[in-house]
Amino acid sequence: MAHNRVIQWGAMARTWWLYDAKFQCPYRSAEKLCMYLEGRHKPLYHPLSDVGDHVVVINTRYVAMAEDLWRKQQYKHDTRYAGGKSSATAWRLHEADYTKILYKAVYSAAPKNLLRPTIMRRLHLYPEEDVPDDIIGNVSDVIRQIQVVPKPLDSYSAQEIEEFPKLFDWPEDHVIYKRKATTEKKEES
Amino acid sequence: MLNVNMGSNVIPSTFLRNVMKNGIGRHVCQLQRVTLSLCKWSPGSAPAREFVEQDMVDFTRQNPGIVFYLKPRRHRSPVLKAEYLNGYTEEIDLTKLSREEINHWLGLLKGRSGQQIVRLRKDFHTDTPSIQGVWNPFLFKDTELSIKDVRDPSLSEYISPFKSATEKLLELKKKSGAS
Amino acid sequence: MVFLTFVRNASRYTFRGVQRKYVETSEPSRLMKRHQMKRVGAKYYGRLRNCWIIGVNIMNKALRYSTRDTACKSEKLDKLYSTRLEAACLEHGMDQKYFLTSLAEFDINLNRESLANLAIYEPRTFQTLVEFVKKRSLEIGLQSKTLGAPMGLEPRGILEEIKKASNSSSS
Numbered sequence: 275m276a277h278n279r280v281i282q283w284g285a286m287a288r289t290w291w292l293y294d295a296k297f298q299c300p301y302r303s304a305e306k307l308c309m310y311l312e313g314r315h316k317p318l319y320h321p322l323s324d325v326g327d328h329v330v331v332i333n334t335r336y337v338a339m340a341e342d343l344w345r346k347q348q349y350k351h352d353t354r355y356a357g358g359k360s361s362a363t364a365w366r367l368h369e370a371d372y373t374k375i376l377y378k379a380v381y382s383a384a385p386k387n388l389l390r391p392t393i394m395r396r397l398h399l400y401p402e403e404d405v406p407d408d409i410i411g412n413v414s415d416v417i418r419q420i421q422v423v424p425k426p427l428d429s430y431s432a433q434e435i436e437e438f439p440k441l442f443d444w445p446e447d448h449v450i451y452k453r454k455a456t457t458e459k460k461e462e463s
Numbered sequence: 464m465l466n467v468n469m470g471s472n473v474i475p476s477t478f479l480r481n482v483m484k485n486g487i488g489r490h491v492c493q494l495q496r497v498t499l500s501l502c503k504w505s506p507g508s509a510p511a512r513e514f515v516e517q518d519m520v521d522f523t524r525q526n527p528g529i530v531f532y533l534k535p536r537r538h539r540s541p542v543l544k545a546e547y548l549n550g551y552t553e554e555i556d557l558t559k560l561s562r563e564e565i566n567h568w569l570g571l572l573k574g575r576s577g578q579q580i581v582r583l584r585k586d587f588h589t590d591t592p593s594i595q596g597v598w599n600p601f602l603f604k605d606t607e608l609s610i611k612d613v614r615d616p617s618l619s620e621y622i623s624p625f626k627s628a629t630e631k632l633l634e635l636k637k638k639s640g641a642s
Numbered sequence: 643m644v645f646l647t648f649v650r651n652a653s654r655y656t657f658r659g660v661q662r663k664y665v666e667t668s669e670p671s672r673l674m675k676r677h678q679m680k681r682v683g684a685k686y687y688g689r690l691r692n693c694w695i696i697g698v699n700i701m702n703k704a705l706r707y708s709t710r711d712t713a714c715k716s717e718k719l720d721k722l723y724s725t726r727l728e729a730a731c732l733e734h735g736m737d738q739k740y741f742l743t744s745l746a747e748f749d750i751n752l753n754r755e756s757l758a759n760l761a762i763y764e765p766r767t768f769q770t771l772v773e774f775v776k777k778r779s780l781e782i783g784l785q786s787k788t789l790g791a792p793m794g795l796e797p798r799g800i801l802e803e804i805k806k807a808s809n810s811s812s813s
Contacts, residue, residue, distance in 0.1 A: 284599035294619045317598055317730040317761040320722065327600075403614075415608060416618040422627075423620070439636040474685065593763040602765055603733050 285318060289327050290412040295376060296333040297423045299340060304379035306420060307331070311393045312385065324389060328396045330413055335372040335401040339364065349378065372401035476582040480590075485576065492528050493548045493577040497569070500534035501541040501557075511541035513562045522569065529573070543568060547577030723754040730761035734772040744775045 291310050295303060309315055313325035339347070347364035367374050380397055384390045398409055427435075444450070485491055499519075501511040515533065523531050536542075541557040543565070553575075555568050596602075611618065626634075676694060682701045683691055690700050724738070731738045745752060750771070752760075761768040 281593075281597050284601070285597050287600055289600050292613050292619070314725055315729050315732060316600065317726050317733070317758060317765075319726055319729055410613070413613050415604065416613055419619055419621040421621055422623060439632055441632075595764050595766045598762050598765045603769070 286325065289414050291327055291329045291415050291417045292413045293329055293331045293417040294333055294419060295331050296336045297338045298419055298421060300337045300376045300379040303420050304376065304383040306417065307380055307397070308383045310417060311396055324392060326393055326396060328398065328412065329417070330398045330405060330409060331376060332400050332403050332405060334376045334399050337375060373399035474582060476584050478585065479583055479588040482576040482578055492526070492573065493575065494529055494545055494573050495548055496530045496532065496546040498532040498534055498544040499541065500536040502537055502539060503535055505538055507558060508541045510560060510562045510565060511557055514565045518562070518566055526573065545572040549577045551577045551579065720754070723758045726758040726761065727754050730758065730768060731772070734769060736772050736775070741772065741775055744779055745771070748778055
């Protein structure tokens with residue numbers, strides 16, 4: 275049937291997804307991204323057929339880690355030569371390359387088979403919001419974030435802060451600790 | 464026809480299908496020619512001779528589209544050779560077969576489509592598996608997406624099933640202000 | 643290895659004389675054994691097909707593999723249908739577990755396989771099934787109205803909603 279190939283073009287079409295990694299946990303979002311990269315969000319999924327989609331991730335520079343993981347998480351590397359073992363903490367790796375943390379998270383969450391390299395090639399990581407036009411032009415849908423992006427105090431207007439309901443007043447003799455600005459410190463020393 | 468995409472290392476197999484849609488309008492008998500070669504004397508061909516005497520004429524009367532040849536062959540076992548419209552031929556050795564069995568084989572050959580018998584992958588098959596159309600990634604997509612910018616935060620924001628403490632406070636304030 | 647023993651035992655019976663009687667002999671026929679290997683390994687390449695000891699080892703290994711894999715075939719397929727159904731449910735903002743249990747409650751007896759096939763080949767039918775479950779559970783009062791989000795949303799915690807409702811009613 276001549277019509278069958280057209281049906282196949284429709285069913286096997288690859289869509290492009292956008293994901294905003296701002297203040298998102300890289301490990302939990304890697305699990306979600308893998309679902310789209312492998313094609314597990316499609317009812318016609320099969321582990322042997324390559325039905326995964328493209329995912330464009332922006333703001334990888336601003337990923338958030340729980341607790342003390344920036345300092346404690348170790349990324350190990352081995353050149354397989356004598357003395358070739360090395361390890362770097364998460365914050366060091368992140369400083370070297372802002373996309374590396376999320377790349378490694380997705381790499382380890384992806385299936386450990388021969389499809390992994392092709393899956394990784396469909397993951398497009400960008401440290402900031404700007405993405406080349408030929409890539410953002412393909413994007414047709416958005417993956418929802420996995421956690422709430424916290425709103426900083428600076429973004430509230432003075433009126434909003436004033437209007438916010440006060441539950442109690444501090445006593446007059448209460449001392450609120452305020453961190454000194456770094457510039458002042460330098461002047462002192 | 465066998466499946467073309469099969470490798471050389473595999474035992475041939477097909478899907479179940481109706482060849483040339485035969486029988487959907489009218490049925491065309493695919494069997495065109497039958498040749499029965501038998502010995503006139505040997506006891507091995509006795510049932511075949513019996514078949515010729517008693518059943519052959521009836522068969523040819525009932526099936527005028529099938530040409531029936533008789534071929535004498537001395538001191539050999541009887542053989543039934545069937546030729547089909549698509550050029551396929553099938554030979555059946557009739558040694559030690561009774562007259563009834565020969566009739567059965569002939570009936571089987573008459574009903575066949577002229578396709579080689581190979582393993583079936585499944586007992587069921589359809590050329591149109593879907594009536595509503597096969598699923599595709601655009602089928603249930605929200606049409607709003609075509610108007611909206613993909614960078615719109617409302618699309619990517621996480622929607623919590625629970626209310627935050629801030630929201631609860633603001634709600635309480637609203638309630639108390641209203642009352 | 644059920645069928646392998648059957649294949650091996652088959653060679654121990656030889657046909658003798660005109661009477662159709664199978665007699666058990668002490669030793670299996672050498673030629674018959676080789677013939678069996680050739681039947682199974684007819685499609686092997688090179689020495690695997692021509693040499694006895696290599697061919698029979700490969701044949702035995704192949705039969706062992708097929709026994710092992712037929713055992714876990716259904717399990718693998720179940721997993722696949724479950725993944726497919728989860729994807730199909732996610733598209734309509736529905737939870738797979740809730741969907742299956744409520745279908746069973748409303749006496750729609752479809753298993754994962756047929757539901758997954760419906761989701762691929764008759765997607766509108768699957769959609770109506772999901773909508774039926776949503777509406778029916780709304781009538782009963784189990785489900786929140788926020789369900790039925792577009793694709794890309796996680797299925798809402800229906801159980802949490804149920805818990806909330808039950809807590810509010812009890813208190």
